[in-house]
Amino acid sequence: MKAPRGTRDILPPDSCLWNKVEGKIREKYRIYNYQEIKTPIFEETELFVRGVGGTTDIVEKEMYTFQDKGGRSITLRPEGTAPVVRAYIEHKLYGKSQPLKLYYFGPMFRYERPQAWRYRQHYQTGVEVMGGDSPFIDAEVILLGIEILKEFNLQNWVLHLNSIGCSQCRADYKNELIEFLKDKPLCRDCESRLERNPLRVLDCKEGNCQKLLEGVPLVTDHICQECGDHFRKVQEILSVCGLDFRLDPFLVRGLDYYTRTAFEVKTKDLGAQDTIFGGGRYDGLSEEIGGPRAPGMGFGLGMERLLLAMKQEGQERGIKSYLDAYVVAVGDKQLLQGWNTLREVRKAGFSADMDLMGRSLKSQMKGANRSGARYALIIGEEEAEEGFLQVRDMSSGEQDKVQKEDLVKYLAWGKEEQGK
Ligand SMILES: [Zn+2]
Ligand SMILES: [Zn+2]
Structure with a gap:
């Protein structure tokens, strides 16, 4: 269909x-x-x-x-x-x-x-x-x-x-227009417009109609x-x-x-x-x-x-829409932490997403790229253990180590920079 x-x-x-x-x-x-x-x-x-x-x-x-x-x-x-x-x-x-x-x-x-x-x-x-x-x-x-x-x-x-x-002054103009057009070889549409809707002849795109308008009385003169x-x-x-x-x-x-x-x-x-x-x-x-x-x-x-x-x-x-962050996490524990990070970031008003299909690290990084996200928030084994994240700027490739509790502040700062 x-x-x-x-x-x-x-x-x-x-x-x-x-x-x-x-x-x-x-x-x-x-x-x-x-x-x-x-x-x-x-x-x-x-x-x-x-x-x-x-x-x-x-x-x-x-x-x-x-x-x-x-x-x-x-x-x-x-x-x-x-x-x-x-x-x-x-x-x-x-x-x-x-x-x-x-x-x-x-x-x-x-x-x-x-x-x-x-x-x-x-x-x-x-x-x-x-x-x-x-x-x-x-x-x-x-x-x-x-x-x-x-x-x-x-x-x-x-x-x-x-x-x-x-409605008053146009009636007189219509009559003048009809007088001017009535013997001209207009297209079929204009032929039928002439009595009922003669102004439409003026913007006709068909056939010769435009050429026939030379010397036509102008509405603004009437x-x-x-x-x-x-x-x-x-x-x-x-x-x-x-x-x-x-x-x-x-x-x-x-x-x-x-x-x-x-x-x-x-x-x-x-x-x-x-x-x-x-x-x-x-x-x-x-x-x-x-x-x-x-x-x-x-x-x-x-x-x-x-x-x-x-x-x-x-x-x-210039007005593409951006995803603020894409969470990347592999492994059971990291996934759950990633999931919590995702919720927290969304709660703070940032647009964010993560892989929901249990894909490999490599495919998740590809996903982050494809999503057009400004940052990838990467949670590996060490990060999960010690309560921080790797925040990767997807356009420059630069990476910062950010404490979990500072993440929202960091994203807000990034957004401000982006607005400049
Ligand atoms: Zn008037
Ligand atoms: Zn015409």
């Missing part, structure tokens, strides 16, 4: 790297004062049809939708924002102090053609800030995402920024005064933060709910310029799914993509 097409298992040591990366992202969220929300991995289908939009590729082609035994139409969540907004409305979180700053981690599901690093179940983290429309919120969300990339020393990225206006002011303010704040960005009037994002600010951070690490994370403002989404007016802003970041970019730039090496 194999894992279903488009899915994969995450095995050690990748899973260790994964957890470390997730831990560092959680720490960033904590520093920015965001709190976690966990929503179900499936929702009523209607949520995504109304929230994401019935004419988007996601809803038309990519959802895992099924009927449960009670006859309800259920969909595995294809994205993280609509469920968060649903929970915000359901639990009346708009009654709490606003804006509400939330983050999530979890799997998302899209029935896409499997390609390298595109999975039908992929793991995503994201933030949603609900209940405020200040441009400072837009800037904070973008900045937080960028901080995550910086945390992992990623370099090859560019921030693309656009405003796609609000947004209303308020949207224009908001967009200028966002740019101003980002500039104050020293953040470079590229204005990209063709950036529209694939989901219907976006308004005003839209952004994507693209990197060369993922092959042809690809998005490592992106998001935007969705001021109408709450009302769209039956809630009160509650502007929102967020981003989603694919963990697989982040990890791939880190590997491409060689940045995953």
Whole structure:
């Protein structure tokens, strides 16, 4: 049996790297004062049809939708924002102090053609800030995402920024766009998008569509005064933060709910310029799914993509996980002493292991090596007799004789040195 097409298992040591990366992202969220929300991995289908939009590729082609035994139409969540907004409305979180700053981690599901690093179940983290429309919120969300990339020393990225206006000003723009595009030989997908979702033509990757866009009216020339002011303010704040960005009037994002600010951070690490994370403002989404007016802003970041970019730039090496100690002991008496040492070291909070298979000294030393442990704690006959250990630094090969009662202090000192 194999894992279903488009899915994969995450095995050690990748899973260790994964957890470390997730831990560092959680720490960033904590520093920015965001709190976690966990929503179900499936929702009523209607949520995504109304929230994401019935004419988007996601809803038309990519959802895992099924009927449960009670006859309800259920969909595995294809994205993280609509469920968060649903929970915000359901639990009346708009009654709490606003804006509400939330983050999530979890799997998302899209029935896409499997390609390298595109999975039908992929793991995503994201933030949603609900209940405020200040441009400072837009800037904070973008900045937080960028901080995550910086945390992992990623370099090859560019921030693309656009405003796609609000529901009022975009309607006029849509009409202009349709007027401009209607006689052009668009690809089949765009042909059908033209009436329902004309903005999507702007980021079509098929056939000639990009070439046909020469001279196309730009959304930023058509947004209303308020949207224009908001967009200028966002740019101003980002500039104050020293953040470079590229204005990209063709950036529209694939989901219907976006308004005003839209952004994507693209990197060369993922092959042809690809998005490592992106998001935007969705001021109408709450009302769209039956809630009160509650502007929102967020981003989603694919963990697989982040990890791939880190590997491409060689940045995953710096955050390998270490085992602090590996106990080596042969012989009945030594084994039992080794076992006690292992317990003591673990109790003091160090990660430690030993051979549990009764192997020879030589294989145990190999095991210590393979485990990536910083120290081997070697207990031979003499050591067992006299109550000390040989502590071997596995990278330098240096060995110290350490009294049993000093061991924990010694390991703590080593860890401090390592941190420098
Ligand atoms: Zn507007
Ligand atoms: Zn097209």
